[in-house]
Amino acid sequence: MEPAIRLTGLTKRYGDHAALDGIDLTIERGDFCVLLGPSGCGKSTLLRLLAGLEPPTSGRIELNGARVADVAAGVAVPPGPRDLGMVFQGYALWPHKTVAGNIGWPLQVAGLDAAARRARVSAVAALLEVDAYLDRYPGTLSGGQQQRVAIARCIAPEPGLLLLDEPLSNLDAQLRVEMRAELLRVHRETGATVVHVTHDQVEALTMASRIVVMNRGRIEQCDAPQAILDAPKTAFVAGFLGNPPANLVTAHPDPFWHIAGVALRSPPVAGWGQPVRLMVRPERVVLHREAGQHRLPGRFIEALPLGGRRLVSVAGPFGRISAIAADWPASRYGDPVHVELPADPDAVFAADGQRIA
Amino acid sequence: MRLFNAVRGGLSAGHPVSGTAALTGGAFVVIALLVLVPLANIAVELISDAGLEAVWDVFAGRIAENMLWRPLANTFAIGFAVALACVALGGVLAWLVTMTDLPLRRWIGVLAALPFMIPTFAVALAWTVVFADDRLGVDAAGMLVHLGVPVPAWLAWGGVPVALALIAHLYAIAYLMIASALVTVGRDLTAAAEIAGASRTRILRAIVFPVVTPSLIAAGALCFAEAVSSFSAPAILGLPVRFHTLATRAYGAIETGSPERGYVLITVMVVTAALFLALAAVLQRRGQSFATIGAQGGRRGRMALGRWRWPLAVAALSTVAATTILPTLVLLLSSVSTASGNPFATLTTHYWIGAADPAVAQGQAGILNNPQLVRATLVTLGVGLATGIAALAAALVVGLAIGRLRGGFLAGTLQQLAFLPLLIPGLAIGAACIGFYGAPIGPLPSLYGTPAILVIAGVAATLPFAVQSVVAARAQIAPTLEDSARVTGASPPRILAAITLPLALPKLIAGFVLVFVKMVRDLDLVILLYTPQLPLLTVIAFRYASDGFAQFAHAVTVVILLVSVLAHLAATGLGRAAQPWLRD
Numbered sequence: 001m002e003p004a005i006r007l008t009g010l011t012k013r014y015g016d017h018a019a020l021d022g023i024d025l026t027i028e029r030g031d032f033c034v035l036l037g038p039s040g041c042g043k044s045t046l047l048r049l050l051a052g053l054e055p056p057t058s059g060r061i062e063l064n065g066a067r068v069a070d071v072a073a074g075v076a077v078p079p080g081p082r083d084l085g086m087v088f089q090g091y092a093l094w095p096h097k098t099v100a101g102n103i104g105w106p107l108q109v110a111g112l113d114a115a116a117r118r119a120r121v122s123a124v125a126a127l128l129e130v131d132a133y134l135d136r137y138p139g140t141l142s143g144g145q146q147q148r149v150a151i152a153r154c155i156a157p158e159p160g161l162l163l164l165d166e167p168l169s170n171l172d173a174q175l176r177v178e179m180r181a182e183l184l185r186v187h188r189e190t191g192a193t194v195v196h197v198t199h200d201q202v203e204a205l206t207m208a209s210r211i212v213v214m215n216r217g218r219i220e221q222c223d224a225p226q227a228i229l230d231a232p233k234t235a236f237v238a239g240f241l242g243n244p245p246a247n248l249v250t251a252h253p254d255p256f257w258h259i260a261g262v263a264l265r266s267p268p269v270a271g272w273g274q275p276v277r278l279m280v281r282p283e284r285v286v287l288h289r290e291a292g293q294h295r296l297p298g299r300f301i302e303a304l305p306l307g308g309r310r311l312v313s314v315a316g317p318f319g320r321i322s323a324i325a326a327d328w329p330a331s332r333y334g335d336p337v338h339v340e341l342p343a344d345p346d347a348v349f350a351a352d353g354q355r356i357a
Numbered sequence: 358m359r360l361f362n363a364v365r366g367g368l369s370a371g372h373p374v375s376g377t378a379a380l381t382g383g384a385f386v387v388i389a390l391l392v393l394v395p396l397a398n399i400a401v402e403l404i405s406d407a408g409l410e411a412v413w414d415v416f417a418g419r420i421a422e423n424m425l426w427r428p429l430a431n432t433f434a435i436g437f438a439v440a441l442a443c444v445a446l447g448g449v450l451a452w453l454v455t456m457t458d459l460p461l462r463r464w465i466g467v468l469a470a471l472p473f474m475i476p477t478f479a480v481a482l483a484w485t486v487v488f489a490d491d492r493l494g495v496d497a498a499g500m501l502v503h504l505g506v507p508v509p510a511w512l513a514w515g516g517v518p519v520a521l522a523l524i525a526h527l528y529a530i531a532y533l534m535i536a537s538a539l540v541t542v543g544r545d546l547t548a549a550a551e552i553a554g555a556s557r558t559r560i561l562r563a564i565v566f567p568v569v570t571p572s573l574i575a576a577g578a579l580c581f582a583e584a585v586s587s588f589s590a591p592a593i594l595g596l597p598v599r600f601h602t603l604a605t606r607a608y609g610a611i612e613t614g615s616p617e618r619g620y621v622l623i624t625v626m627v628v629t630a631a632l633f634l635a636l637a638a639v640l641q642r643r644g645q646s647f648a649t650i651g652a653q654g655g656r657r658g659r660m661a662l663g664r665w666r667w668p669l670a671v672a673a674l675s676t677v678a679a680t681t682i683l684p685t686l687v688l689l690l691s692s693v694s695t696a697s698g699n700p701f702a703t704l705t706t707h708y709w710i711g712a713a714d715p716a717v718a719q720g721q722a723g724i725l726n727n728p729q730l731v732r733a734t735l736v737t738l739g740v741g742l743a744t745g746i747a748a749l750a751a752a753l754v755v756g757l758a759i760g761r762l763r764g765g766f767l768a769g770t771l772q773q774l775a776f777l778p779l780l781i782p783g784l785a786i787g788a789a790c791i792g793f794y795g796a797p798i799g800p801l802p803s804l805y806g807t808p809a810i811l812v813i814a815g816v817a818a819t820l821p822f823a824v825q826s827v828v829a830a831r832a833q834i835a836p837t838l839e840d841s842a843r844v845t846g847a848s849p850p851r852i853l854a855a856i857t858l859p860l861a862l863p864k865l866i867a868g869f870v871l872v873f874v875k876m877v878r879d880l881d882l883v884i885l886l887y888t889p890q891l892p893l894l895t896v897i898a899f900r901y902a903s904d905g906f907a908q909f910a911h912a913v914t915v916v917i918l919l920v921s922v923l924a925h926l927a928a929t930g931l932g933r934a935a936q937p938w939l940r941d
Binding site: 048081085088093106110138 | 845856859
């Protein structure tokens, strides 16, 4: 079976700025794929290209094996025939149509007769629990209700592909947790492929069957959530994901391997003459009150209670390092702390961010 | 090159570039046909033999003194006086409403915008009812004369009343522009300065004036340009004493069969108005000029007026009343009086519903009994409606092209060109249209004497307002609302009909009504285009007034005011009906 989405060399430029820079990506049918990255990384642009709202500058998009955009071949299929639904950030509900009108209009465009439309609208409204508001205008609904209407409008025509553009970012924390479960339920019940854009790693880690981490218009890594956490391929992924995120500390090889002048126990990589970035998970960092060999001298910044333990942050010439300590005595900002890193880091990245060990 | 790249990039991506190119081309054609070509035609006329002779006559000939220099001096004097007075009056009102604890300031704020709805010729006519002396005969004398109050000649006719009539109409613009600038001051800027510990005078000097100064200059320049362009006020209040401005001289020249001389004078008017507006544009970005505001400022930081609160409120209310309700009442009263300006005359309904009677007004019937008047009302309404629709259609082409181009050189040029008619006096637009469309163009017949030429001139004159309403309507519709419709597979026309138009409708209705009302109450634009077969209410009112049938003129003017007010009310109701989703 053809994959739901296959992107080849997809590039989008705005003037001199490359919002997307040579994206290659395959997403299987039924996947819940999360595009994750900081704002401006190109994830929303990718979604708009998938939807056909904007043309790529170069490259190819195939949906279920059919070419819908291929710049070299001059193929540009408009959004309609692509068989997809989209939920916009801020919902983009039509303010002059009632809830029923919002959900029903795409069905009308699709050519359903009035009876079939009514049946489908009430079925979808029931699924999303907005059947009580069918005659109301969007402006009179709460954020969570508008969110549900937007999802109902998106799935009513039963598209094979759902594109969700930060649909939860405008909701408060409580609602966001509820709507995460709601989206997963819709995904299960429709069986559609979902591409969900977010900058929130909790959303990504809890919902995704696959996470695509993006940065500066490129894909840093595409993997299952656990694989991304366990084996980040780049320093960016290592620093962006994880709760708490892993420490990244720069080590220099001259004249001997050291971090801010403190010698390492052993070279992090054999035969490497350039500075590297060491990834060390907070749970493997040990903190001491006293100085000692191979310990980095730093200053106490803050301590955060975390599941019965404490996440302690220390700053020094090496930057900032956090450690999970079983217990940590009351400290004041600026108290001296000495940091001991494990002899073997969890990962080693070259200066360009690529993993080398 | 940029355009070429944009087109090529769009084509290679299979984007609907052809639509954008067609729209842009259409927009340029619309503006060219309405504004550029007729104006260029005037320039061409000027460099003909007759034109060059006229230029010589007007600037250096025997008639130059009477034709150009004295009227020019009058025009400038009126322009400066009006600009200064409007900025002072509008500025004080704006300050009272937005920055002080003036009682009733919300009401005063709303009412202070109304004088803009009363056309200058209505104010000018009302002025004659009260202040006219008896030089045109005892019948034409005003109320003061009848009450035995001597009226000095300078107050009855000429430059002073012309300036006052213009001020009564234009100070509302100055008020709106300055108040919208003051509101931005009141809210955010002074708070920061107060926290920093600045004194009240220091805040005024360092923060309020720098922020407001551009709006003062812009308001002054706009009032100046409007004042030097105005035809109706000097025509009604100046001509009886041979007080001329450029506008009345140009009108006279064109009407008496030396159009080239008129074109020279009109060119001088255009250049004068354009120079001052260009000066203002350098000092202030466009767009804010048309912002309208309510009367709310921030709650804190209002200056306490103390015991001056009520006196100032009464003064402000009187000013507003004197420029709106009072002229309307005066005209209404005059129209039911057997002697226009005589407060002791008996009341009569003759001028409204009377049958033709040879003993009264040379046998003219009351206006509601006068088939010519009924016809004029229908023609005026028809021309107003047609102009509103045509202006909106033209503005849709221009506004959508501006939107599609998304900034850049072409969009900027289109926008500038669309606002060009603001710089051009109505009389000049009328003259340009008559010069170009009044003669046969190739196989096309002359449009002189047809409603088409009135509509063309009306669309040209109101294009800036219509384009502004289209641009505003588009700007308030989030692009994702159309994106989400595109995703459903709906065709562009269907999206336009089902999503874009319903959302834009309230703003478009407002734009339509603005154009309609401007057309219904306009005199300057149509005075040259008018023919007896195509009567318009404003021209008939003007003719009646010139011929000494004051009551008829005033009755017709009351009808015009009534139509304007009803159109505004209808617009408000329509706007509400078009947005049921705001009612829940």
